[in-house]
Amino acid sequence: MAITIEIDHAKTRAKAAAAAVLPVVPQAVKGPIRRIKWGILLLTLSIYYVTPFIRWDRGPNAPDQAVLLDFANGRLYAFFVEIWPQDLYLVTGLLVLASTILILTNALAGRLWCGFACPQTVWTDLFLLVERLIEGDRRQRLKNIGAPLTAKRTAQIIAKHVTWLLISLGTGGTLIFYFTDAPDLLGGLVAGDVSANVLTWVAVFTGTTYGLAGFAREQVCTFMCPWPRLQGAIWDPEAYTVNYRDYRGEQRTSAKKAAELRLQGKSAGDCVDCGQCVAVCPIGIDIREGPNFACINCGLCVDACDGVMAKLGRPRGLIDYESWANIERGHRREAPRNRLLRPKTIGLGAACVGLAGTIGVAFVTKTSATLSVQHDRDPVAVHLSDGSLRNAYTVKLLNKSSSPRRYTLSVGGIDARLSIVGNEDLSPIEVAPDASESLRVTLTAADAGHRDIVFTARDETGSAISATDRFVER
Incomplete structure (x- = not known):
């Protein structure tokens, strides 16, 4: 069965307003x-x-x-x-998670976010x-x-x-x-x-x-x-969106005529063409014309139609949250099926859980300080007169806490003498709250060769942060 999803407003309203475009004036509904x-x-x-x-x-x-x-x-x-600006990857992750949740919601119940929140x-x-x-x-x-x-x-x-x-x-x-x-x-x-x-x-x-x-x-x-x-x-025929059960509602006729037909043992559609579903719609569409891009899935037409059905003594649900696949099953007189759990929704749900877990781990492991190291590029190494080799680095300590911190700097992975320009005795470096300190650091080694090294900054509480770089010969 071919499906055409309309993006314009209701055809019936367009015909009625051929001479003049009427504004959408929704009616209150309970x-x-x-x-x-x-x-x-x-x-x-x-x-x-x-x-x-x-x-x-x-x-x-x-x-x-x-x-x-x-x-x-x-x-x-x-x-x-x-x-902090350095943590914007967490914001990016949250935006991706929100988008994935929105797509999952759409796969379950269409534009539910649009209609309610x-x-x-x-x-x-x-x-x-x-x-x-x-x-x-x-x-x-x-x-x-x-x-x-x-x-x-x-x-x-x-x-x-x-x-x-x-x-x-x-x-x-x-x-x-x-x-x-x-x-x-x-x-x-x-x-x-x-x-x-x-x-x-x-x-x-x-x-x-x-x-x-x-x-x-x-x-x-x-x-x-x-x-x-x-x-x-991303429209999904198995999603529970607002739909009109036309196999039950058609052919439309007045309430009086429908009652007469039923008394005669003839079939009559439940829809009495009262137009309440259109009158209460905040978008001004007629859901009876089939799936429509403009429908925000707010369900006000469901309330309106249920109220009319209650007055007529007919079962509720002529317009309801129903999957389009079940509408087609209704045409074939098959029993409706609930397929909220299917590969698409399971996969999206797993993606949401995975993203949330990743963001949670990233947040828990996020530190209140960062350490970055940049190797000098020109020259990358200096050969001293005694035959030893010196590499120079710019070390930056960032304190993201609201209190001052004192850090002691050390290096591992190499047998070398660490020197901090302006701090020859290697006393603790104090970093003010929400501030950073840049240090000029040199490493001098007798025979090191190319190797990875690890700079470590440890505060007075024992917490440590580290950064990896290279010691090179030339």
Whole structure:
């Protein structure tokens, strides 16, 4: 059976709006999926707005904000995690892991992230809630389109946009809090004592939130986001996405006509063509037309259809989270099969576990100091008058902790005399917090030949860091 996945909006809506393009005006809906979405919205917004104000004690000379993107000093903090520029491989690993989890989620349940937890979806839901509370539900808002302005209507429009702007301002301001100390910046914003740079970024993020959640809505999910385009490459017929069981719903007819047909012992489709699935869709598509790239898998049409089926006394699930493969099995009158565990999902799950384990090991073995060694290139070796050979190196000690450290330097793998320029007695080298020290080091050996050597720096606690280089003759 050939499958065509549409990227445009619903054909039925396009035909109805041939003369004029109508905006997507979703209708409110009640049901278990809508309640889950409200819960996720509340959770995600709470995390977003509260996190910058959570404190985390890292000791003296270190910021106490739990999550801080301190680009000015080259640090990323997330509770007990501290990332330096040298540790950006961990960030890269986390991004790869997040992408793999997203692909696994898609293989299991399609665009589930898009429908429930994507920031665009969350803030759009919040803006729609404000719009409904001020202007009314779908029917009233559709009546308002093109209607003459009255005093009441003007007040509603002003109240809606003022509320949207306040939410956008709170969103943009909170995002800035992640880049500097939140309480201090909040105090500065209240007192009007902030830089033009801060005000510019707050204005940019405020405008972005206002524009995308207030006006661009379904255009972001359909055209601006790259994820719908990737669906063509990774769409999986075994994934549990929102689908219409057309083998049960067709032929469509009115509820009264369907009841009459059933009384006569004839078959009738459960779909009464009420259009509720289209009315509640935040993208404005008709899921009954088959898989659609624009569908964000939010499941609101499932709640709407289940409500209609309950009123008609018909079984729920005419529109449901179902795999396309099971839809095809339904056409053949075969029993549905659950194939969440299959080679693709098992492989992706194993990849996620492997990546998470690798990142975990890399984080656990990450040290609070680093040692790097660079061999002199010109000359690489010097022959002394007594016949011995000298190699010179630049040794760099980096202390990533918030307290000063004292390191004792030694070398292994060679019988040679170690000298530190400016520190002839080899006394411990003190490195300030969040700082580095570069040392000029020479090794003098009577007869060493080419060999690997290991420089080791040990602090007062006994912790050691090392780096490998070469001792050469010429």
